[in-house]
Amino acid sequence: MEIEPFAVEMWMNAHENHCAFNLAETCVSSLTLDELLRLSGRNADALAELLPRKLTYGAIEGSDRLRDAIAALYETATRRDVVVAHGTAGANALVWQAMVGPGDRVVSLVPTYQQHVSIPESLGAEVVRFPLRAEDNWLPDMDALARAVTPETRMVALTNPNNPTGALIDRTGLERIAGIARTANAWVLVDEVYRGTAQDDDAIGPSVSDLYERGISTAGMSKAFALAGLRLGWVVAPEEVLAAVSRHRDYNTISVGLIDDHLAALALESADRVLDRSRRITRANLDRIDAWIAAEPRLDWVRPRAGTTALVAYDLDVPSERFCLDLLAEEGVLFTPGSAMGMEGHVRIGFANDPDALEAGLPRVSAFLARRGDIRPDTSSHARATAVTQP
Helix, strand or coil, X not given: CCCCCCHHXXXXXXXXXXXXXXXXXXXXXCCCHHHHHHHCCCCCHHHHCCCCCCCCCCCCCCCHHHHHHHHCCCCCCCHHHEEEECHHHHHHHHHHHHHCCCCCEEEEEECCCCHHHHHHHHCCCEEEEEECCHHHCCCCCHHHHHHHCCCCEEEEEEECCCCCCCCCCCHHHHHHHHHHHHHCCCEEEEECCCCCCCCCCCCCCCCHHHHCCCEEEEEECCCCCCCHHHCCEEEECCHHHHHHHHHHHHHHCCCCCHHHHHHHHHHHHCHHHHHHHHHHHHHHHHXXXXXXXXXXXXXXXXXXXCCCEEEEEECECCCHHHHHHHHHHHHCXXXXXXXXXXXXXXXXXXXXXXXXXXXXXXXXXXXXXXXCCCECCCCCHHHHHHHCCCC
């Protein structure tokens, strides 16, 4: 099976451990075990519960305790609607492998996480890239989407909140997408790994699996829940989907680790407190970036409504990878080039990382920009933000 190189992951693998200020990070600043125990109202006894356990496979589909805690994040789900996977990336891969094959038509809203384009393409699907535009606040034009979803469409795929823009489709928007998909009897896969990070709402927010009978939700512990090291994710979906996913899962997952299962359950049973911490970090950091961009004439953006990343257009006549490499070499600051997401002329900035790194790193980016004299002479940054539509 041929598949495109995963550009964002290759970039991060190459550079994230060789920078002084990682402003490309997409996960909320990670919890320590001590912080997790305090947020969950527990003490070291919660870890002591693991001591007598044999480190065998455990429950293949995930423990009842864990699946109950996951189901509690949804309005209608029970543990029977949940399958546990190795991270959201593993959950996404399982859904694509189980639900899409040669000749299937997929409509994927872009920019997006590359899995939702490259995996279905590698499986022989026809992937139609549906462009999101800055002039629409990176939200889908529903009339145009209705035209793109034909009777032959097998799957509509998106990230919500969006990666990389931080745009958030609300309940009304999700219901509209469900209605469009329903006309084609199409599935809707929504990667909801950033769910719960809204800037103006303390609720976790709606899920497609609660709003559409053919809705498939994937999510995990890495972003909003600040526990990427657990490598634990899940699929919430109708029985037909979970049965197909489980057949593939037997070949590449078997089970998640017992310790990961235990710690994820602890965190999810205290989801409100964990997400409250995440929102405090992302909201304060985003305000800091907002003020910084307002003072930088060479930068432009649509302020994110959720998530942990922003897509920022820059007014320099240099490719985004060169921009990011020069910034890293000169100032030790890491961004992600827009070219890794098909969005040349942009960089992706994370705003969920350590606030100290952000505070120290942004002035260095300002110094870098001040040394650049090659401002684009012809178009506004907002116009450029609308011009690139393909990943």
